[in-house]
Amino acid sequence: MKSLFVSVAMILIGSAASAQLRATPDSTKKVQIVETSCGQCQFGLKTKKGCDLAVRIDGKAYFVEGTTIDEHGDAHASDGFCEAIRKAKVQGKVKDDKFKVTYFKLLTPEEAAAEKKN
Numbered sequence: 001m002k003s004l005f006v007s008v009a010m011i012l013i014g015s016a017a018s019a020q021l022r023a024t025p026d027s028t029k030k031v032q033i034v035e036t037s038c039g040q041c042q043f044g045l046k047t048k049k050g051c052d053l054a055v056r057i058d059g060k061a062y063f064v065e066g067t068t069i070d071e072h073g074d075a076h077a078s079d080g081f082c083e084a085i086r087k088a089k090v091q092g093k094v095k096d097d098k099f100k101v102t103y104f105k106l107l108t109p110e111e112a113a114a115e116k117k118n
Contacts, residue, residue, distance in 0.1 A: 066101035087112035
């Protein structure tokens with residue numbers, strides 16, 4: 001019974017944490033196009049073990065809080081975050097050396113190329 005309670009509590013906590021991520025960007029805030037990938041596999045971040053989502057802004061990589069690596073497909077697929085650096089539209093801010101994301105949209109290669117032209 002205790003393990004059931006702990007499992008339900010963890011699900012609720014996880015749901016509450018991801019509930020802050022917006023489905024659409026806030027029109028009053030800046031949207032950035034950033035590089036995104038696995039912080040450990042692609043960006044060389046060492047402060048966490050395992051594979052975690054990160055963004056690179058102005059040449060500096062930050063772990064992401066507000067969404068996870070697993071919420072955006074298989075990280076170990078050929079185009080996954082552990083294998084490739086992708087582009088994303090994001091909103092959020094750097095705080096305590098982490099990127100606190102409020103909006104995150106992973107771009108397809110075609111969308112990224114179109115954004116580059118703009």
